[in-house]
Amino acid sequence: MFQKALLVGLVLAAVAGSLSCGTTANHYVYATLSTANQLGAYREDPNSGVLTQLDGSPYAVGDGDRSIVIHPSGQFAYVANPGEGANGENDISLFDIASDGGLTEVFPRTPLGTSASVPQLLVMDPGGAYLYVMNTGSENISVFAIASGTGILSEVSNSPFPVGSVLLDMQVNPSGNLLYVSSVGTNLTGEIIGFSVNAGQLSIIGETPSDGVNPQAMVTDPKGAYLYVANTSSNSIAIFAIGSTGGLTAVAGSPINDGYSAPLYMVFDASGNYIYVANEGSANIAVFAIDSSTGLPAALTTSTATNAFGTNPGPSYLAVDPNGSYLFLGNESSTSDIQSFSISSGSLTILTNYNVGNTATSIGVVQ
Secondary structure (H helix, E strand, O other), X not given: OOOOOOOOOOOOOOOOOOOOOOOOOOEEEEEEEHHHOEEEEEEEOOOOOOEEEOOOOOEEOOOOOOEEEEOOXXXXXXXXXOOOOOOOOOEEEEEEEOXXXXXXEEEEEEEOOOOOOOEEEEEEOOOOOEEEEEEOOOOEEEEEEEOOOOOOEEEOOOOOEEOXXXXXXXXXXXXXXXXXXXXXXXXXXXXXXXXXXEOOEEEEEEEEEEEEEOEEEEEEOOOOOEEEEEEHHHOEEXXXXXXXXXXXXXXXXXXXXXXOXXXXXXXXXXXXXXXXXXXXXXXXXXXXXXXXXXXXXXXXXXXXXXOEEEOOOOEEEEEEOOOOOEEEEEEOOOOOEEEEEEEEOOEEEEEEEEEOOOOEEEEEEEO
């Protein structure tokens, strides 16, 4: 099984516009192609979800580029470059994004310093003020302030912040004041470590068992009321209510059985009514409807009794467009492709496959 701690967020996903809106504005999709040290760039038709590679793509980037995030302004992209092992590149690339989607890297790259190594995952607060870096080599979190107008990074005081266990995933809540990190011990038993966030400073709230083994993925609902955790080796999904100060309480009925093998990634649709689960071991996407009063997922039965939709081998990364029209899936397999699906009341219909040349490890989207 692919371990997110070593290769986070396999392959990718993207964003498209609503078919009913008939918009003519383009979206731009960027994929890290780590084995080639490249960044793929694509124009996305917002009315059909079709991807077209941009002139000049793929772009050269740092060694083993692993994770990308886009600033909410759409002006900047950040890429984590871990290189090989603790002595690798260990820095962050900044790219300016032109109006036509073209990229220009801003040098020099931002180093993590001697106390942090192997940056595997980037997340950003919703306001675009801070960038969080999950460092799996040093088992800590680096935090950088983002300069308005230029996107330049400056590491905050006291960074990196220690976690001290094998790190798997990281999630910022919709308000940007809470950060959750999933991790495992030597027996793969999982835990969720919560931090409060104030001006980029992390203060630990507490540790909560993930109610399963190997918690590879987390996602919060759009309202920030619940945290969902995929326990990959237990084939289960745990649901936690998020308290007013960030503490986690398992909801009654949690965890639920995913019904399939090795859930590796999760994402909500734009409405927050459905959650999609990429099951790496079963080569499918399971779909659950969310009970708004309890937060519990229920298997979708409107289109299939098994609540799952078949995919190419190794489904590993998902994303849904903000209008809820399309879902994009990245597969960790020899095909190195992205599959696109249309969405209707949670159900999925396959549209097409895109060969991206190399296995993509993450994606960023300008809308």
